Every structure is written in C-alpha cells, then in structure tokens.
Amino acid sequence: MSEVYGVRRGRLRDRCAAAGSAAVLVSRPANVRYLAGAAPPGAALLLGGREDVLLCPPGPEGDPPSGRPDDGLRIAVLPAGAADPVVAAAELAQGAGAPALAVEEHHLTVARHRAVAAAAPRVRIADLGLAVEQQRIVKDDDEIASLRIAAEITDQALGELLESILVGRTERHLALELERRLVDHGADGPAFPTSVATGPHSGLQGHRPSDRRVEEGDFLSVSLGANYRGYRCEIGRTFVIGTSPADWQIELYDLVFAAQRAGRQALRPGTAYRDVDHAARQVLDAAGHGEHLAPRTGHGVGLEIGEDPQLAPAAMGKLDACVPVTVEPGVHLPGRGGVRIDDTLVVRQEADGGPELLTITTKELLAL
Amino acid sequence: MSEVYGVRRGRLRDRCAAAGSAAVLVSRPANVRYLAGAAPPGAALLLGGREDVLLCPPGPEGDPPSGRPDDGLRIAVLPAGAADPVVAAAELAQGAGAPALAVEEHHLTVARHRAVAAAAPRVRIADLGLAVEQQRIVKDDDEIASLRIAAEITDQALGELLESILVGRTERHLALELERRLVDHGADGPAFPTSVATGPHSGLQGHRPSDRRVEEGDFLSVSLGANYRGYRCEIGRTFVIGTSPADWQIELYDLVFAAQRAGRQALRPGTAYRDVDHAARQVLDAAGHGEHLAPRTGHGVGLEIGEDPQLAPAAMGKLDACVPVTVEPGVHLPGRGGVRIDDTLVVRQEADGGPELLTITTKELLAL
Numbered sequence: 001m002s003e004v005y006g007v008r009r010g011r012l013r014d015r016c017a018a019a020g021s022a023a024v025l026v027s028r029p030a031n032v033r034y035l036a037g038a039a040p041p042g043a044a045l046l047l048g049g050r051e052d053v054l055l056c057p058p059g060p061e062g063d064p065p066s067g068r069p070d071d072g073l074r075i076a077v078l079p080a081g082a083a084d085p086v087v088a089a090a091e092l093a094q095g096a097g098a099p100a101l102a103v104e105e106h107h108l109t110v111a112r113h114r115a116v117a118a119a120a121p122r123v124r125i126a127d128l129g130l131a132v133e134q135q136r137i138v139k140d141d142d143e144i145a146s147l148r149i150a151a152e153i154t155d156q157a158l159g160e161l162l163e164s165i166l167v168g169r170t171e172r173h174l175a176l177e178l179e180r181r182l183v184d185h186g187a188d189g190p191a192f193p194t195s196v197a198t199g200p201h202s203g204l205q206g207h208r209p210s211d212r213r214v215e216e217g218d219f220l221s222v223s224l225g226a227n228y229r230g231y232r233c234e235i236g237r238t239f240v241i242g243t244s245p246a247d248w249q250i251e252l253y254d255l256v257f258a259a260q261r262a263g264r265q266a267l268r269p270g271t272a273y274r275d276v277d278h279a280a281r282q283v284l285d286a287a288g289h290g291e292h293l294a295p296r297t298g299h300g301v302g303l304e305i306g307e308d309p310q311l312a313p314a315a316m317g318k319l320d321a322c323v324p325v326t327v328e329p330g331v332h333l334p335g336r337g338g339v340r341i342d343d344t345l346v347v348r349q350e351a352d353g354g355p356e357l358l359t360i361t362t363k364e365l366l367a368l
Numbered sequence: 369m370s371e372v373y374g375v376r377r378g379r380l381r382d383r384c385a386a387a388g389s390a391a392v393l394v395s396r397p398a399n400v401r402y403l404a405g406a407a408p409p410g411a412a413l414l415l416g417g418r419e420d421v422l423l424c425p426p427g428p429e430g431d432p433p434s435g436r437p438d439d440g441l442r443i444a445v446l447p448a449g450a451a452d453p454v455v456a457a458a459e460l461a462q463g464a465g466a467p468a469l470a471v472e473e474h475h476l477t478v479a480r481h482r483a484v485a486a487a488a489p490r491v492r493i494a495d496l497g498l499a500v501e502q503q504r505i506v507k508d509d510d511e512i513a514s515l516r517i518a519a520e521i522t523d524q525a526l527g528e529l530l531e532s533i534l535v536g537r538t539e540r541h542l543a544l545e546l547e548r549r550l551v552d553h554g555a556d557g558p559a560f561p562t563s564v565a566t567g568p569h570s571g572l573q574g575h576r577p578s579d580r581r582v583e584e585g586d587f588l589s590v591s592l593g594a595n596y597r598g599y600r601c602e603i604g605r606t607f608v609i610g611t612s613p614a615d616w617q618i619e620l621y622d623l624v625f626a627a628q629r630a631g632r633q634a635l636r637p638g639t640a641y642r643d644v645d646h647a648a649r650q651v652l653d654a655a656g657h658g659e660h661l662a663p664r665t666g667h668g669v670g671l672e673i674g675e676d677p678q679l680a681p682a683a684m685g686k687l688d689a690c691v692p693v694t695v696e697p698g699v700h701l702p703g704r705g706g707v708r709i710d711d712t713l714v715v716r717q718e719a720d721g722g723p724e725l726l727t728i729t730t731k732e733l734l735a736l
Contacts, residue, residue, distance in 0.1 A: 058663060080663050081663070081682070105477065105478035105479045105482075106477055106478075106479040106480075107477060108477060108478055109473065109474055109475060109476060109477055109478070110473035110474075110476055110477070110478055110481045110495075111473045111474040112474075113478045114473075127478075172551060176547075176548050176551055179544075180544050180548065183540060183544060295426060295448045295449070314449065
C-alpha cells in the first residue's frame with residue numbers, strides 16, 4: 001500500500017519535468033493527501049528537489065502528522081514561528097538549485113503566491129494547473145476498495161434509519177442520526193453535510209435540514225455518504241411517508257427513476273461526460289421539467305465529493321474505466337416537493353459487466 | 369437588526385474610499401456574512417459601484433440565499449453557466465466606471481485574481497488586505513448577544529454529558545453525543561470539530577477523537593462550542609474519572625488553573641495581546657513546562673473560531689472593550705496526559721465589571 005504514493009509522485013514528477021518544471025509544490029489538501037498519504041492541515045508537498053518532502057506546520061503539541069506516508073518521503077515538521085510551509089518549500093527548492101517550481105495557482109492565494117515568489121527569487125514560478133486533479137480521476141484498486149467500504153457503511157446507515165419511526169421527527173434530527181450511524185459503522189465522518197428534506201423541501205439538492213417534522217403523505221428525500229479513509233461516496237433516495245403514495249408522487253418518482261436509469265446505462269468507457277448528462281436530462285426535459293434542473297446530473301467522487309469529471313451539458317472529456325461517479329437527477333416542484341435518486345457507480349468495461357453499482361439500497365418507491 | 373449591515377458596509381466603503389479604492393470586492397465567506405447578513409457558498413459582495421450587490425452563484429434549484437440581508441443591498445442570483453461571482457462583480461464594477469477595485473488578496477486564488485483582472489481591464493485592481501477582519505474584531509451588542517447564547521447552549525450540552533455514565537465509552541461517541549446535544553439545544557451546528565481526549569490523549573489541543581474508551585483514573589479533557597447564527601464560542605474543561613484524583617493530577621490541574629486565571633485577569637482594554645499570553649504562559653513556564661506549550665494561549669472568536677486577535681508571544685496590538693477572546697492554556701505530559709482549561713470571555717472596562725465570562729461551567733476539578 002505504501003508504494004502507491006511513491007508511484008503517484010513519480011508520475012507527477014515525470015509529467016512536470018516534461019513540461020519544463022523540475023520541482024513541484026502541491027498545497028491543495030486533497031492533492032497532498034493523494035500524493036503523500038497524509039495531509040496535516042496546512043502542509044505542503046515539495047517534489048523534485050533533492051528529495052520529496054512533506055512540510056508540516058508546527059502542530060498542536062505532541063500531535064504527529066496523521067496518516068502514514070511511505071518511506072520515500074521525508075516529513076519535516078516546521079518549528080514554532082516558522083514560515084508558511086509553502087514558503088519554506090520554495091526556499092528549499094531554491095536551495096536545491098531548481099530552475100523552475102510549478103505551484104497550484106488555483107489553490108494558492110495571491111498573498112501566499114507572492115510570499116512564495118519572494119522566498120525564491122532565483123526560481124521561475126510556473127503554474128501546475130489541474131495536473132494532480134486530472135491524475136486523480138482514474139482510481140486504482142485500493143481507492144475503489146475504500147469507496148466500496150464507504151458505500152457499504154452508507155447503505156447500512158440508511159437501512160437502519162428506514163426501520164425506525166419517522167413521522168413527527170425533524171429533518172435536523174434525522175440528519176444527525178444518519179451521521180451518527182455512519183460513524184457507528186466505521187466511517188471517519190460524513191462525506192458531506194447530510195441532507196434530509198421533507199414535504200415541500202423534498203427533491204431539493206443540498207437542502208439544509210430544518211426543524212420541519214416528517215408528516216403523513218410527505219415525500220422524504222435523503223442524501224448522505226460516508227468518508228472512509230478519505231474516500232467519499234454519495235447516495236440519495238426518496239421515500240413516501242404513509243401507506244400509499246398519491247398518483248402525482250408515483251408519476252414523478254417513475255420519471256426521475258427513468259432518468260436516473262438512463263444516466264446509469266450511459267456509463268461506458270469512451271462516452272462523453274456531456275452525453276451521460278444528456279441521457280438523464282433529456283428524460284426530465286421531455287416531461288417538461290427542463291427549465292429548473294440542476295446544472296449537472298452527476299460528478300466524480302474520491303478524496304473529494306464533487307471532484308472531476310462533471311456530468312454536465314458543457315463538460316469536456318470522456319469517461320474512462322475505473323472512474324467513480326454519481327448519477328443523481330432530481331425534480332423539485334415548488335410548494336409540493338420532489339424526488340432525487342442518486343447512486344455512486346464505478347465505470348467499467350462492458351466485458352467486465354458494465355458499471356459497478358456501489359450504493360445498493362433499493363430504488364423501489366418505499367412507503368415508510 | 370437589518371440596518372446593522374448597511375452601517376458596516378458604509379464604514380468599509382468610507383475606509384476604502386479614503387485609501388483610494390472606490391469599489392470593494394469581498395469574497396471571504398465570513399467577511400461576506402459580516403457585511404451582508406448572509407453568505408451563500410461562493411457569493412461575492414461588491415460595494416461602491418452604483419449600488420451594493422451580493423452576487424450569488426446559480427444555486428441548487430429553488431434554494432434562495434440563506435439569511436435575510438437588509439434593504440440597502442441588491443441580491444443577484446447569477447444564471448446557470450454564468451461566470452464566477454467575483455468575475456461578474458469585476459465586470460459590474462467596470463460597467464459602473466470604478467477606477468479601482470480593492471479585492472481580498474489573502475482569499476482570492478491566483479487563478480481567480482487573474483480572471484478578475486481580465487474581466488475588468490480598465491479597472492486598477494488593488495488589495496483590500498485584512499480591512500474587514502480588522503473591522504470584525506470589536507463586536508456590537510447583537511454579536512455579543514449571539515455569542516452569549518452560543519455559550520449557554522455549550523454549557524448546557526456539556527452539563528448534560530457530565531450527568532451521564534462515561535466509563536467504557538469511546539472518545540468518538542462522546543464527541544458525537546456532545547455535538548448532538550449542541551444541536552438539540554438550538555445550535556446551528558458545532559463551532560468546530562468537538563475534541564474529546566482521554567487518558568494519555570488528555571490535554572492535547574485539537575485531539576481528534578479516537579476509539580479509546582474512558583477508563584477509571586483517566587483525565588478526560590473536552591473542547592466544544594456551539595455555532596449560533598454564525599457566532600462561535602469555545603469551552604474546554606478537564607475532569608478526572610473515578611473517585612479521587614492522583615496527586616500528580618491535582619498538582620497539574622492547579623497549575624493550569626492558575627495559568628488560566630492569570631490570563632483571564634489580564635483581560636483589560638489597553639492590554640497588549642502578548643501581555644495576556646505572557647500572563648498565562650509564564651505560570652506554566654515557571655513550573656518547567658515552557659518548552660512544549662502551544663504557540664498561542666487564546667484567540668478571538670466571532671464568525672470564525674480562531675479569528676483575530678491572537679494571544680501569542682509575537683502578536684502586535686492591544687485589546688479593546690467588546691472583544692471576545694478565549695483563554696486556554698494547557699499542558700500535556702507525553703504518555704501520561706494533561707489538562708486544558710478554556711473559556712470564552714468578552715473584554716470589558718473595569719468600571720463595567722471587568723471581563724464578562726460567557727462559558728460558566730465550573731472549573732473545579734470534578735471527579736466523574
């Protein structure tokens with residue numbers, strides 16, 4: 001397991017050397033974690049100097065960097081009062097004689113970038129761009145194994161909630177209970193803020209749980225996911241509260257289900273991101289819901305929720321095998337509520353059985 | 369209540385106009401919230417163009433910006449596919465004929481700053497620096513009222529935990545229970561990740577709860593706080609588990625208590641930040657614990673936990689009245705554990721009774 005980080009760093013160093021930057025300074029936390037196996041808050045990773053170094057800010061007393069970086073990486077905990085780790089890294093790169101240093105201009109603030117440049121006046125500061133984010137899109141077996149466990153935990157937490165009494169409880173309490181159950185089952189924490197939306201709130205993406213209580217006849221939509229060893233998955237389901245759903249609820253549910261299935265079925269290596277989005281979107285569009293749809297119907301998952309690829313109308317690029325994504329269309333009718341259905345899947349070759357569904361909670365319309 | 373945001377914006381506009389920037393672009397979320405009363409994720413606030421405008425990214429369908437900005441502020445939700453709100457704000461500033469635009473270089477990334485400059489080539493882009501952060505240091509009555517409620521909620525959550533059985537439970541579960549109780553009592557959420565540290569972990573600042581279980585004879589230190597309407601407070605207490613503390617535990621507790629009291633007693637308008645730190649630090653230093661102390665013994669609280677002022681040896685500046693701060697010295701003995709004691713207080717004139725203690729849970733050494 002520990003060799004994997006060294007291999008990833010080697011790939012990035014090779015790519016940057018080919019682009020003219022001998023040294024690379026990575027500061028975005030998810031990218032640091034991907035390349036070093038750990039990302040203490042504020043740490044910076046310098047590659048291609050004399051050696052690879054993870055520079056950590058002076059931490060709370062006695063707290064070692066979390067995680068377990070592999071052997072090819074030196075860990076330097078800066079003394080109290082030391083400069084920002086990115087500045088210390090720039091000094092180190094200059095000391096090692098690096099002619100150029102690629103930094104993450106999409107992560108460094110203007111103020112920190114200026115401090116980096118001032119600390120290494122003999123080094124040309126270049127832009128690393130999204131090189132690490134791109135390298136992260138296709139996952140290896142260990143990463144997919146972590147996502148699979150994250151999905152199992154998520155399914156367990158959701159399954160337990162469905163067995164409990166829901167009527168009369170608030171969105172806020174249901175969300176807290178789901179998060180507690182995620183941790184009970186071994187999650188490091190929720191992958192993102194758990195959303196529970198009842199009645200008129202149902203079907204809203206990213207709805208923040210309120211004090212509204214679950215009522216008979218409500219749609220109830222939930223969105224949650226576990227963070228397991230840094231890997232984050234996502235599931236969304238919509239249920240109906242009471243004995244039998246109303247006709248409009250059944251119709252709307254069937255429509256969103258059809259859209260979500262169309263999106264899932266479009267997940268094949270070589271398919272354009274926008275075509276996956278289109279497959280799901282056109283079902284809702286044809287039924288007259290096109291105007292108020294979310295800007296994307298899915299996205300990549302991994303060390304971040306919502307990482308690339310984006311499944312959206314203007315997205316550029318094509319799916320590869322071993323890319324985990326969500327497919328999550330939804331419709332919300334103002335004042336009435338709505339439906340969201342969301343799965344995490346891994347893109348696979350058809351010869352390998354097609355997309356691998358990680359979140360396996362049923363997508364039948366359950367009346368709870 | 370709603371007028372307060374307009375007054376804050378007016379003060380900032382005046383200050384910036386005096387410094388040569390007619391228009392101001394605020395992007396740091398806590399600063400946007402301070403000036404607009406709401407900060408939808410990714411929103412940007414433009415002041416001093418034709419009018420004050422809060423530009424919000426195209427949100428999840430149907431979700432209005434949270435909070436309730438006052439009347440003098442226009443809210444513009446950008447259409448799907450629109451540019452980054454900071455870029456849209458720069459275009460607006462140029463359209464309004466602003467000669468200069470001050471931006472937050474400590475928040476904008478290099479990539480976003482470049483996009484801002486490219487969108488408004490006829491505008492000189494200047495640095496706003498920490499102007500809003502400085503304006504936020506002294507709190508008004510409404511802000512202090514929110515902090516007072518946050519502290520009440522925090523005391524309640526902690527008090528309930530103390531009445532429950534602790535032995536045998538894990539740090540992780542105790543932390544989750546505290547966070548649930550915070551929300552039960554009306555918090556919008558925890559102000560920061562709750563820390564529960566037992567036995568050898570006790571006394572470590574920012575310890576991440578583990579699966580270690582509480583044992584007889586342990587020190588147990590907890591650190592938590594409520595977020596109420598965006599305002600965040602902090603409390604830290606250390607307890608002993610079992611009937612009677614050991615001699616070393618009593619000694620260490622008394623020492624940290626004396627240091628914390630010295631810090632609290634130094635809170636007076638006009639006192640240098642570093643002198644408050646010194647008052648607490650010297651007590652621990654004199655007892656031989658100087659080497660491993662945290663870099664600061666307290667900090668400001670408000671819309672962010674850990675905002676300015678910093679109570680640290682090299683901090684520049686002096687306390688004002690109506691500045692809420694923490695006083696939180698601690699000692700950790702590797703392998704044995706330690707003690708942290710942390711309160712949130714508001715600096716007040718002596719004529720007004722001296723520092724106002726917001727977190728009133730007892731600081732006696734309780735055996736639980």
